[in-house]
Amino acid sequence: MENLNDVYNELIMEHSMNSYNKKKLDKCDLCKMGKNPNCGDEIEIELKLDGNKIQDIGFTGHGCAISQASTSIMIDTLKGKTIEEAREIIKTFIEMIKREITDEEELKKLEDAIAFRNISNMPARVKCALLAWHTIEDMLKEQNNNKQK
């Protein structure tokens, strides 16, 4: 594979091994566990809201470098955003991984998470990169459903 270093780059390696986002929050508004039983990856994401804004996110758990880094970088990207903005970013990230969006301008909103664009060259690892994003997507969906009830 020629693009190995595109995937295992400095940014991803740093986030995967020593993430400052790997922490328990004192208090959280939303919390969800994501797992990939196939690989044994398990992450728990906690989220604290300030009105409609994401004030803080932390994660705990274990997994491969790709899933850990993807979680940590996702947190950097989503912190400080409104829930609507976060939903849009999550959608864009998932579409980038599926190669449905390639437009640079559109991808800019992903900030550092754009580092995962080449993961589609490693099909076996796509689910690792998506674990945290699907987990937080479901978390926000559930929150929305609860609000409507």
Add this chain to the structure above:
Amino acid sequence: MNVEDIKKDFPLLENREITYLDNGATAQKPIQVIKAIEEFYEKSNANPHRGAYELSIEATEEYESTRAKIAKFINAKHSEEIIFSKNATESLNLIAYSYGMDNLKKDDEVVISIMEHHSNLVPWQKITKATGSKLKYMYINEDFELSDEEIKNKITDKTKIVGITHVSNVLGTINPVKKIIQYAHEKGAIVIVDASQSIPHMKIDVQDLDADFLVFSGHKMLAPLGIGVLYGKKEILDKMTPFLMGGDMIEYVYEQETTFAPLPNKFEAGTQNVEGVIGLGAAIDYIENIGYNKIHDLESEVVSYARQELSKLDYLTLYLTPNVQNHCSVISFNIKGVHPHDVASILDSEKVCIRAGNHCAQPLLRSLGIDSTCRASFCFYNTKEDVDNLVKALNKTYRMFKKYINK
């Protein structure tokens, strides 16, 4: 016959420049197996047991003569003790649903080892729950082996069924199945041996083992995917109720009642995987042509070399018995601080194919305090050069991760 000559029989190994070390998952196929299937479809294809015309009779003969060949291969007393299935998993489910469901009673015990593949574990959870019996485990010691003491502690007068893998698909530990069978029989239990990981590497003799049931998949022993075998002692199989119902497993069908065919048809409902059976027959011919002695010599040279070279890498944790005579083909390891899936991806970039994950043995890995391992598994066509490629790729992986681990 040297390894280079043998390798030439395997088109995939010639066509792809890879180091294939995932033989525990599935083995590559020799041209003789591929050709046998081709020839069947070109010359003999018909539905066995169905037609009265020559072609169908020929297909039946090929199908049934392979059954006889397998019986001889594992030294079964009778041909009809060989039942064809989809794979070892289906064979084990057949035993669990038919023998297990009918014979287990409340407070009986089923004893299996902690190193069982999910296929010899999950069905027993279901059947023991349904019958009110108990599922108990034999655990491994610090050498990744079952001790005599553990075997004797767990197999008791309450034990009715013992399930044991001949070779662990994670650890490569060879279990003392003959001893387990002897002890279980003293206690009045029957024993099911999962030979999926052993039959590609060593001679199986069901009469010498005195196994009550023995199962394996074809695809790990050079045969096509989707064909498996269940061996059972005739006197036990005769008393068992059918597992799957349908065509070819019946005698007379009335509106409300059915009588069933005798062995082996009783357990082979519906049109069977005849190409798989033909391919399995060709795989057995291939193995017998090389001979298990030669296979053992070729493999032990490469596997010993792998044990030696991997032991030199101090960044690795090996899950490996120190007793060479109790070890076969499979080596599990981890790079300390690096997830096995990352290791496998980086090895893949060096064209080294290994398996990473829980290997369908979650309870075993949990008992070892881990979620997953990297696993290299060997076949007689592997060489020392394959081991060198593995080591080189591992060194590259370690170099990439070194500065980030435990910073």
